[in-house]
Amino acid sequence: MSLVTEEKELDNEPKPVVVQPPIRKRDWKLSAESFDRFLQLLDSDREQAGALYENLRQVLTTFFDWRGCQSPEDLVDETLNRVARRLEEGEQIRDLTDYCYGTARYLVLEVLAKQSKVENEPDSFQHLTASETNWAEQLERERQFECLETCLAKLPTDDRELILNYFSNERRIKIDNRLAIANSLGTNLNALRVRVHRLKARLEKCVLHCCQQASQSKISK
Amino acid sequence: MQRSKEEKAIVEYLLGQADESEQNRIETAYFHDPEYHEQILTLEDDLISDYLNNKLSGKERGLFEQHFLASHRRHSKYEFTKRLTEYANESVPKAVRMKSENTASWWSWLFPVQPKMAWSLVVAAALCGGMWWALNSSSIRSNSSQTGSAVEFAEQKPLSPELPLPTSQSSPSQVEISKQASSNGVSVGVPKATQQKTFTFTLAFSTVRGEPDEQLTVRVPAGYEAVQLLAQINDHPLYASYEASIKTVENEKIAYLTRLKGRADSNGAIVPVTVSAKQLPQANYVLAIYGITKSGQSVPLGDMLFNVSNH
Numbered sequence: 001m002s003l004v005t006e007e008k009e010l011d012n013e014p015k016p017v018v019v020q021p022p023i024r025k026r027d028w029k030l031s032a033e034s035f036d037r038f039l040q041l042l043d044s045d046r047e048q049a050g051a052l053y054e055n056l057r058q059v060l061t062t063f064f065d066w067r068g069c070q071s072p073e074d075l076v077d078e079t080l081n082r083v084a085r086r087l088e089e090g091e092q093i094r095d096l097t098d099y100c101y102g103t104a105r106y107l108v109l110e111v112l113a114k115q116s117k118v119e120n121e122p123d124s125f126q127h128l129t130a131s132e133t134n135w136a137e138q139l140e141r142e143r144q145f146e147c148l149e150t151c152l153a154k155l156p157t158d159d160r161e162l163i164l165n166y167f168s169n170e171r172r173i174k175i176d177n178r179l180a181i182a183n184s185l186g187t188n189l190n191a192l193r194v195r196v197h198r199l200k201a202r203l204e205k206c207v208l209h210c211c212q213q214a215s216q217s218k219i220s221k
Numbered sequence: 222m223q224r225s226k227e228e229k230a231i232v233e234y235l236l237g238q239a240d241e242s243e244q245n246r247i248e249t250a251y252f253h254d255p256e257y258h259e260q261i262l263t264l265e266d267d268l269i270s271d272y273l274n275n276k277l278s279g280k281e282r283g284l285f286e287q288h289f290l291a292s293h294r295r296h297s298k299y300e301f302t303k304r305l306t307e308y309a310n311e312s313v314p315k316a317v318r319m320k321s322e323n324t325a326s327w328w329s330w331l332f333p334v335q336p337k338m339a340w341s342l343v344v345a346a347a348l349c350g351g352m353w354w355a356l357n358s359s360s361i362r363s364n365s366s367q368t369g370s371a372v373e374f375a376e377q378k379p380l381s382p383e384l385p386l387p388t389s390q391s392s393p394s395q396v397e398i399s400k401q402a403s404s405n406g407v408s409v410g411v412p413k414a415t416q417q418k419t420f421t422f423t424l425a426f427s428t429v430r431g432e433p434d435e436q437l438t439v440r441v442p443a444g445y446e447a448v449q450l451l452a453q454i455n456d457h458p459l460y461a462s463y464e465a466s467i468k469t470v471e472n473e474k475i476a477y478l479t480r481l482k483g484r485a486d487s488n489g490a491i492v493p494v495t496v497s498a499k500q501l502p503q504a505n506y507v508l509a510i511y512g513i514t515k516s517g518q519s520v521p522l523g524d525m526l527f528n529v530s531n532h
Contacts, residue, residue: 059258063248065294066235072294101252141477144304149472152308167270167302167309197263204301 034084041087041096056080056097060104067108070115079104147210151203159199166196231264236284265295269302273518286516303519310521311468311509440530448498452510454522455489460512464519465494470505470526501529 042056043049057076064072082103086093093099152160165181182192224232233239234247251258271277272285290296452465463481468474476496483490492510508525 055255059252059255061294062258062262063252065292068237068288068291070293097252101248105248141304141479142474145308145474145477148304148308163305164309167306193263193267194259197259197266200266200302200305201262203305204298207301 028081028085030081030084034088037087038080038084038096041093056100060100063101063104064108067112068115069108069111075104075107075111079107082107143211143214144207147207147214148203150210151206154206155199155203163196163199163203166192228264231261232268232281235261235265235268235289236281237288238284265298266302269295269299270306272299273303273306275518275520282516307466307509307511307519307521311466311472311507311524447495448501449493449495450508450525450527452492452494452508452525453489454483454492454510454512457489457512457522459483459485459490460520461515462513463492463522464511464513465492466507466509466511467494467496467500468507468509470507475500475506503530504528 039046039049039053042052057080060076060079061072064075069075079100083093083096083100086099152164155163162181162185166178168177178192179189182189185192187195230239230243231247234244239247247261251261268277268285268289272282277285290299460483462479463483465476465478465481466474467476467478478494478496481492481494483492494508494510505526505528508527510522510525512520512522514520
């Protein structure tokens with residue numbers, strides 16, 4: 001009897017009812033439907049919901065970071081997964097932001113307890129850590145400077161001059177440099193700080209991307 | 222910078238000092254208010270700048286180092302701000318140069334930036350010249366029969382005899398050179414002030430006076446593989462280490478040296494900065510020195526403008 005015939009015979013037999021075990025919390029994965037449900041709760045307009053989602057991610061990232069948690073990005077994923085799972089399970093959530101904050105706070109308690117245990121363990125392998133060579137550091141620094149130059153060059157002239165003036169050493173200039181910049185732009189110090197913060201965040205992102213690309217091209221060579 | 226009551230509360234939160242109820246208040250606020258969240262991120266930037274500019278209180282500095290910098294994200298942000306500050310500071314001498322292109326005196330172009338540092342380059346170059354001479358003169362003498370060109374060079378007259386000094390600064394600096402020279406055992410050949418209050422250098426590299434609109438010139442003779450600039454930094458303590466950046470005035474990077482060890486002298490510190498002679502072709506340069514504290518903070522100490530000519 002061939003194997004094919006055997007299989008056909010088996011197909012004709014009544015199949016046993018398989019009882020699926022409940023998905024364990026740790027095995028639960030975010031599906032497209034769950035994610036859509038989550039976005040829908042943020043805003044009915046999908047584009048707006050996407051922007052709110054990104055903002056929520058950033059807020060959560062800084063929350064975990066400011067609370068002293070390691071790997072904030074992983075904890076953000078875990079928080080959003082937990083909330084999405086609750087939604088899938090049918091939980092009624094009135095304020096999604098509040099719910100995320102509450103979930104994140106619980107997660108902090110879980111994580112910090114474990115984290116403090118790890119931190120208290122003796123660092124027996126510390127002596128094996130190879131120190132970075134001066135040369136490697138110098139190369140890295142050179143790369144950062146090159147990327148900084150590249151990214152600064154991409155900024156509009158006004159923005160480039162603003163950020164360089166803002167960060168030039170105040171000791172070099174006797175008067176309060178930043179106040180003088182704010183006055184020259186006809187704005188106040190707070191508005192200037194926020195403007196520079198946004199510029200700097202853009203620049204930092206660009207430099208990070210540039211350095212990563214430089215590293216990858218070096219590896220591929 | 223004066224902080225409002227709310228900003229003080231946020232700074233405490235960022236430094237891990239807020240109690241639980243205050244934590245919850247701040248967190249509830251920034252989860253719901255993007256502007257408030259941005260305000261905290263801006264204060265994060267301010268804290269980093271204040272730390273780099275030595276504006277935090279002792280307690281805040283400690284918390285900044287122990288708590289704030291413990292986070293990878295914040296440490297990256299700190300490193301980036303540090304680089305940006307270094308870059309911004311290095312771009313200033315270029316701006317100064319451009320502004321002063323119309324000024325008649327090369328000396329008045331050089332000194333408005335950092336008078337002490339610029340003057341220190343003269344002293345440093347003098348010391349360097351002396352050390353190079355001392356190191357090479359013995360071998361020159363012992364090998365004179367084989368290395369005629371070296372002997373010829375050692376006996377060479379000053380390339381350019383005079384470097385006029387501002388009256389107010391000339392005397393102490395001359396004393397300083399003599400003291401340094403004798404303590405280092407290189408008094409022979411060390412350039413000395415003449416009665417006309419001028420310095421002359423004949424070896425390794427020298428500072429000479431060029432054309433009226435020229436800046437301070439370092440002359441590196443052919444045959445030398447390395448150039449050591451001894452940066453004399455007055456009125457500053459000895460730092461744990463130093464960093465030095467050499468760029469052309471057109472902002473082309475030449476070298477960035479880290480973990481440099483300085484040595485204390487009666488007025489501050491001397492930092493040897495050694496680069497390959499090939500790295501310094503004929504051009505105008507800016508040497509920027511940073512003191513690195515034990516906690517890793519970088520303190521800009523000043524810039525030196527110099528010109529390299531005639532290898």
